[in-house]
Amino acid sequence: MALGLRLSLLILLASLPVFLIQLVHDIELRKNREDAILSTAETLASLVAARNDRIVEGSRLLLIAASYLQSIRDKNAEQCNVRLREITEQVPELTAMAVLSPTGERWCVSLAGTGGLNLADREYFQATIRSGTMQTSNFIVGRQTGEGSIVFTYPIRGPTGDIESVVFLAYRTSVLSRMLNEPTLPAGAVVALLGRDGVVAARWPDPANWVGKNLSSSDVIVRAINDRRGKQRGVADWAGPGEYAFAFAPVNPPTNLTVVLGLPLTATLQEVESIFWREVAWTTLIFSLAAALAMIGAHLMVGRPIRQLSASVDALAQGDFRSGQSVSVRGSKELNFLAVHFKDMAKTLEQRQSQLVEAVKHKELLIKEVNHRVKNSLQLVASLFGLQRANIKDPEARLQFDEAGRRINTVAQIHQRLYQDENVDQVSFDRYLEEFCRELNSAMGGAGKISIVCETAPCHLPTDQVIPAALMINELITNAFKYSYPGERDGTIRVGCRPERDILIISVADDGIRLSEDFDPASSKGLGMRMITALAKQLRASLEVVQNPTGKSFVIKVPLRKESK
Incomplete structure (x- = not known):
């Protein structure tokens, strides 16, 4: 908030008690006038009811x-x-x-x-x-x-x-209608005598148009019939335009008759309203002039030096520390004192920023070097698995070595992506999947046999989430190759990912043979499916199996953290 505006607010706050006292006084005056009109209506209703009491007694x-x-x-x-x-x-x-x-x-x-x-x-x-x-x-x-x-x-x-x-x-x-106006009621008043059913038995003025009409739909009449005695403000078509002060009183038993009398509030309070708003307007005008004078003084004596200092602050916010160190302010001793300390702050910030930039660069270099070495080590382990596999005669054991090697290569590819990307905290997961699918097409597929199609939208995952997600996709694709296409069948495996609100949806679908209707991933005995279930639990992700007309789909929904949205 601008300093000039603050000075204006201080003046307004200092004047606020006076304004509130005046406002409360005017509101009380208006309220007292309303109460007086309601009390008058109540008295008149009781008098009319008393006259009708005499008719009943007669x-x-x-x-x-x-x-x-x-x-x-x-x-x-x-x-x-x-x-x-x-x-x-x-x-x-x-x-x-x-x-x-x-x-x-x-x-x-x-x-x-x-x-x-x-x-x-x-x-x-x-x-x-x-x-x-x-x-x-x-x-x-x-x-x-x-x-x-x-x-x-x-x-x-x-x-x-x-x-x-x-x-x-x-x-x-x-x-009865004529007697309702004896003695003569105040100008604009309306009075009616009603039965328990809400039908007008007598009315003044204009009895010819209202006697015999049912007014039981009026809120005022409903309350009058039920309570028999009381008063309220309200609007009623049968009374006339504007707001009225209504009062009602019973004609004594054994009758079910009730007198309802209304005095016009709108016209009666017009003068009070005029005085109220005139005083509010004058008070507001005086306070506004005081605030305007305060703003002009603040502009001349404080605003200009503050704007000079503000220009240097803006330059500092844009990273121009030199401008912050050359700030010059012409104004009061206090503002000059503030400018000197601002220069010192700008100089210190420039030094700190240089240190932080160097530290971040060094950290990123170390992380990329670690990822590079981890990737090389994992590839070396995968190569050793390949050499060991060559000496194994058992086909099942050779297959286990192949799968282990693919899992290690999957993790190695993630670390390769980490040291290749500029951002070391996250991985562009869609780009990783596209490269991964291309490599799998080359390594596991073949022309005219099984192809892998990647359908992705831009998305990112933190490094601690991307490795479990990649391993799950690797296992699902491996299972599709092994079990979905028996007898050298052709087919297509579709891999996809897309962000949706606070989750990342990953899908692996094939058009091979379907699973049994009672298939439950959590109850599977296979190592691959057990790994998938465990990795999903690690990610706090849901795993859903969808049976398609041809084949099936595995849908993984991974909750996204704020930094990956």
Whole structure:
């Protein structure tokens, strides 16, 4: 990081506490305003729920009073119809009243010509019969009136305590919608009264377009129905565009009604947001100007001398130690002091590099000489095996001497490659295989008989891995010559290698006779296959036998170390 930039950062870090204090203050101000709006929404929702509590209580008292009408007690349908009609005319909020038998049949109604309808399947009626208490319905539309309403039911018990009748009234939801805005709600507010099923029973504003709609897919409504009381921020299409502060409160039992009220946050917080971002902008501008002044000062007083020193460092990185020793800096006493020590360092590095270059050259020369001598010694041993073989009469013993000689020659070729290559730590394994296959073609193959084809991609192996890998390939090719082509058969042996991610894949395939289906290299009794298995374990490599339509393939997967990738 540039020194000028560091100075700027120091100034910014020194100013950071002030910036953070201002930022935290602004965030708290915004948060407090949000909390205040949520609390207001919660208070308003509770007030609306309380007003609806009074409606529920008034309906309960009206039902109780109706239950004591003599015409209802006497089950005089004609007089009962007249009395209920009088009540609904006096209470315009009601769309209908009725009295039902315990089996759900209406025997007394306020609407002419609507008797006899059975309501036994209604959930609110069944709940009244089960509980013996007052119950309310979700939003419904009357069959005769076509108006939206909420039904209240109350049981009438006889002398024995059994339910003899159920008195019923339907309350207009249009009235409920108007009452939601009494007293007048804040601008932009929305309030809805919902049943347990999520259907809007009353809403303000715009009740005509929303009453009767099911909002149970809204996350806000789901939480309101389940929790009955609470508050949250959120977005809801049914409330309007932007974010709202929602609060919900229950209308007291026995109802399943919930009040959901929303106050617009987006518009309300606009002024707070404007103040917040204006203060952030001013604070950022002041700190940016301070940082810019620091960078200009650093450029004039520190940057130029540092660049002079940096140019010498770059030259030193490229190996130009002379430039590093001639560095000259015009600047402060501290920078001149640094330049003097830099010159001394450059001189010392030049001396050390010269020593290291000589040491590396000497090491490589020694390693190549060792590999050359090892190769000569192995070839001498192979020649001695050849001389000894000439005196052996037993064909099997002569064959064993031949195989041992080939193994020794394989190792000798690796050492020859090591002192011929420039890199003494690794071997170009693909080039080695190509030479190895050419020599085997000359030594073991013959025109019109068995040929060896080498298919390789560029790859390298460390010296401690290349000898076991080469011996495995030698054994697999030898086995192919010995066992895959009986009776002077012609054929082709294919040798390949290719790197793939973190492994080197080596393959030896022939088109001779196939192996038995249960062949297992690890269980083989032959010396060659035992050697192959042991060498694979030494390399931590996997050995796989693949039966081809003609012949078979041996696939060796050698894990590559980083230096050989």
